Amino acid sequence: MASDKQPTPVPGAPPNGAKVPARTWIAVAAGMLGAFMAVLDIQITNSSLKDILGTLAATQEEGSWISTAYLCAEIVVIPMTALFTRAFGARRYLIGTTALFLLFSTLCGAAWNLPSMIVFRMLQGFTGGALIPMAMTLVMTRLPASKRAVGFAIFGLTATLAPAMGPTLGGYLTDLYGWPSIFYINWVPGVLLIAGMVWGMDPEPTDIPSLVTADWLGISMMAIGLGSLTIFLEEGNSKDWFDSQFIITFAALALFGILAWVALSFSRQKSFVNLNLYGQRNFLVATALSAVIGMGLYGSSFLLPLYLGQIANYTPMQIGEVIAWMGFPQLFVMPIAAALSSKVDNRIMCTFGLLLFGGSCVMNAFMDASTGYDQLIVTQVIRAIGQPFVMLTLSNFAMQGVQPKDMSSASSLFNMTRNLGGSIGIALLATALTNREHFHSARLGESVSNYALPTQQRLDQLTQAFISNGIDPAGAADKALRVVDNLVRRESYVMAYNDGFLIVGLVLIGSIAAVWLADKVKSPGGASGAH
Template sequence: MIGAFMAILNIQITNASLLDIEGGIGTGVDNGSWISTSYLIGEIIVIPLTDYLSRVFSFRNVILVHATLFAIFSVACAFTSDLPSMIAMRGLQGFFGGVLIPMAFTLVFTKLPKAQQPIGLAMFSLAVTFAPAIGPTIGGYLTENYGWQTIFFVNVLPTAVMVTLLYFTLDRQPMQLKLLREGDWLGIATMAIGLSALQSVLEEGNKDDWFGSPFIVRLAIIAAISLSLFVGIELTVEKPLLKLRLLTQRNFGIGTVAAVFIGFALFGSVYLLPAYLGQVQRYNAEQIGAVLAWTGLPQLLLIPLVPKLMQRFDARLIAVTGALLFALSAFMNTTMSLDYAGDQFWVPNIVRAVGQALLLAPLSSISLGSVAPQDAAAASGISNMMRNLGGAIGTAVLATIVVKREQFHSNIIGQSVHLGREEVRARIAQMTDYFIAHGVPDPTNARQQAIIALGNAVKRQALVLGFSDTFAIIGIVLVLAAIALMLTRKAASGGAGGGAH
């Protein structure tokens, strides 16, 4: 669970500090997004590979080696001095850290007694929902007080503790190197190429004007062809990398769809809040982190109570309640104004924290409740990959919607702000006097400054309305997740994992 927490934490820990990192390694804002993209590419490739790697090299060897290398490449990121080396180190950090997420999930279903599985699921959901919320808080605080390099050292001590404890407690198993000959290598190649290209399209598309960019078009074609081949291969080969046929099981299939929606909302909201506070309210990294903390900290109190709830109530009821509360928190942010800042996010963030706390553990119980124990690792890889993919899609879609809706609202407001209106002329005159009184002696120049300031005010108001619209999208997606969860069958009592076949 420590490993899963650290791996997920590192997806978001650079978000609030991106401008500082870009300055530190001497790259522009346009290229800096690859610092996050490369980590996600590494992680999303290795998650579905985890089951195969653990069968070939043994569960124990894979988790110990990957966790150690995760810490090493984390530290290496702090010593990079240019963008290419940062992209390489972050990609390797994501690749070696990515296995820790599905492996933690698999341990719940293969090592814990059935009665303790709800506790394990609650701990896993704490990693999945608390880590993204607290990541920018930790990153922002460290960056503002100690420099951006320090955010890459936070992994060292927890990983050392984890590796030490697992070294003495995990069962030793023989490696099965003969499985390398039976590997689904064509499936692995098409998956790696397809997911890398798709992740790059999602992360870079908005910045590069989507299909107006030949680079994005080429990547999209590569992704479509590679992933189509991958699905075809997985459904026809005797020993597939991913057991996609597991998706035909009702609860696992519907639960995976719900996981995509929840990943969309979870990672999308963690993207939107810092973006709004930074772009509209001009918050620094530490201030952004303090606001997001109120999404994370309440979960520390609430998630330990979820296993008790799962023993008394239907997991579907708990999960649907969590999804609807999460949706409510998003809808609460759809009426924002220029005065809407950190204090106004307090109540919605508390509601969101309650919703997220109630959501992940019951969802995992519903999805994995009918999966056979021998398929738990494969199902874990599919579920975690799809949730992360949903998060990548959510971030890309919401970033585009902010831009498009800001342009829409700017045009609407701009139609009312013209010199033919007395209120506009009066406002410009008032602002001209303000600039003259504050050191702009030339009246013509002062009037020009006033017109620019009025245009910026229109743009800022339009940006607020654009962000409000995107929160509505998150709310709608979460309602769809709740509807999907209602279509599942009742999960096995006690939590999860492998009872029914």
Template sequence: MTHVDRSSRSNLNPSPEASLDPSGGYVQGSLKWAIALTASLGAILEVIDTSIVNVALTDIQATLGATVSEVGWVVTGYAIANVILIPLSAWLGDVFGKKAYFVFSMVGFTVASVLCGFAVNLPMLVIARILQGLCGGGLLAKSQAILFETFPPAEQGVAQAVFGVGVIAGPAIGPTLGGYLTDTLGWRWIFFINLPIGIAAVVMALLFLRPDVKRRSRRRTKVDWWGIGLLIVAVGSLQTLLEEGEKNDWFESGLITVLAIAAVVGLVCFVWRELSVRNPAVELRVLRYRALAAGSLYSGILGMGLYGALFAIPLFAQGVLGFSATQTGLLLAPGALASAIVMVLLGKLSTQVDARILVGLGAIGTSLVMFNLAQITPQSGTDDLFWPLVWRGATTVLMFLPLSLATLGGLPTREVSAGSGFYNLTRQLGGSVGIAILTTLLAQREAFHRAILLAKLTPYDLQTTQRLESLTGLFQSGGADSVTAQQQALAALSQTVNLQAAVLSYADIFRFVGVVFLCSLPLLLFLGKGGAGAKAPVGH
């Protein structure tokens, strides 16, 4: 492997001579940091737009005259398109060129964002969001692959830290930014805000990304249309099932049953197809690397904790504590800031310490935070949640950054794009699975706790009788007659039961996430050492 020596030319010269060694070596000087910023900017936009819409759905519904189930497709359409394109990003980059594909994805994402902002009806908005998701899927996996191909192993920690700041902090920044823009300028601005950032990212990509190395055989490769079609069926059905399952009472719905069958059959046929053709759309053979296979599985668990916990906390803040969207965003902001700070500090350390140790510490730390959050009560407030959320942001980083290095750092350069696509896909699907599981578990546990609490509220229970008499007297003192006061007392008692059941159910799912992370620890035995012991990728 030959490293490029450009110390005397460390300016941001985008010419091929300054950016690419004839043997395909790593970039030197300040140009590599311009590439890192460019790639990370694309990833940040994609991740933020995954969650920025959530807080604006009510306003979108009112403006476009949609039902609750219809407006949900603004989120679902984006998610489905996103997970379909992520595994295809390596093949598309090979066919069209990595730089060309990244620029195309960035332009498409920006244009789709503008179309979302100008949508005059729900179908137009959903179609634009699907287009946005298709382009965004290419940005996420390609951004990480670009960094691995730009920086040498000794600097991968810092480079991946730049990328990781957006991926980790994005799910928390999205609702904060979305709530503020929706409350002050209107929901359309959650899409228009992407325009100046997208234009800047496109210009930077054109200037700084390494030129594509042309391959004569690249455009002669036969397109694996069957593989692409089976991928769409398998992943699209699975993502739709996860997004819509809880709303449709899971397998009580014929649609969900059909989607489950389509997902299983499509996945089996897809795997068989991709392993049997010479030029597959998704290179599954890359999973022969043990570190990638184990790391991708762990990435799914990380996605459950990262997106699942961040899904539950806003629900608790708004549904139980009565926070507004903006207040909820501000509640999550310190944790996002903690993630960014720890990510930067960990950047250098992660290449010197065994990644398995850091991931293990992060998993244990996140479990402890989840068990701490499980101590919530109906009286819990911002002060009670501040430090647990800050520590959650910090401990999650201990898993994310070292896991990326341990999973992808030892891959041959020619396999990085395929490996990165699969790795990011499992994290996205893990998040969807986590949200689906936690949503269902939340509803089931709330019904369970409510039934237990109601069983104790009988006319023969002294405390219940005294509580009803106290509430009835309180309402009578406010001017209500005896019958009305008794009805109001019963309603107030029922509301108290519902609140307590909700708090107990949220405590249950926090404990569940904590247990999942503890149970994931044996997977560390199959990971590589990452920056502490990884060999430089071969294949330059």
């Protein structure tokens, strides 16, 4: 059913159709810069992990906690953003949490061992996580309804570009300036953010007593539940899931914490975040799809660089050139999507975006070992065209009909769900990659055996070639066997990556059915209101 009423006025927001002063746009842009910086830092260490671990004398398995600690703290703080905003005011909270984020970023660059790095990354995530939902809240509370499509369009760019650019930018900076630079670079957007907030926003009244009376038991259960769930997802594949007592423990803690949080939220009059929002159909559909999009965004950003590095032997800079084709076109597509969102049923736009996004992943499911830059440009551009249509419309669905007092809660839950979807997606894909590689390796091994005539002929050719290069017959035969074995492993990995992209593509396309469970929504245009 379509909604024909005027958009709900938000306290402090200009009336619909009002002219937005430059300082307000500066504040909103600064908020977007903060969200981009926080999302970027989730995966910025991935390309640089080898260098970091070498300096900190840590193993690959131990190093996974560098990303897990950040993501865990970020997901925990996102639902608490509404509480801290009420207590300190948006301007003070944003300036304060950004200043702390820069401090902890600097300490990450100066970390002297793995435990110190993990602690500083956790604190960095806890201070940076608030920047993501706050950017969305600024759009709702600082812009008139007629300009929110533009604000959501910019916010969508932060959500889609940052996951792809993180590993690439990290590898690029590490190659040029060393791995600490991936943390020190945060000072550039961080200082701009603080300056934009100081100039663009007025101080708001504080409500420090609300921290004292807050539902700290519910907050504790939420922190235990979401934190444990993140650790369970991030570490599950490397520890063989439920074969590990460690993983079983965190799975139990996640279940206990989340159920206790939900029970406390519905049994108390005033919770720190309003879970009743999930009772609104449009919001429920938007957050469910947000989780799917998180899986698609982080999943494709996980698979493609890994494929290019392992199979095509690309450097981080070469990977960046491929990834850039998923980024730059969005800068041109997003204004078009914003203009259309006030004229076209957003369900149609979201369906179109999901078809392109999912379709591009399905196209990636037919790669071979020679697939590289030239073959991937088309799929990257298709993905770049689709993503803005999805991110913009989901923001519109999520905020449609949300009461002004619940704006911060809605923003927090919407963004928390996307991050959790990303964690679930990467966990599923990492496991699928391992299992499917083993499956394809076994199947190929059945065909490429010492008893198969083509295999024997190929081994003989390779052996003779190595002997002609001066290698003794026994060594040549052994070397030939290793070449064939490596070929089988390479092809099995290519097939596994193809399977991973197929999974992501089918999930994205399959989620189109959920879009049509939402009401018809259009962005408010001019003074016409919502539709």
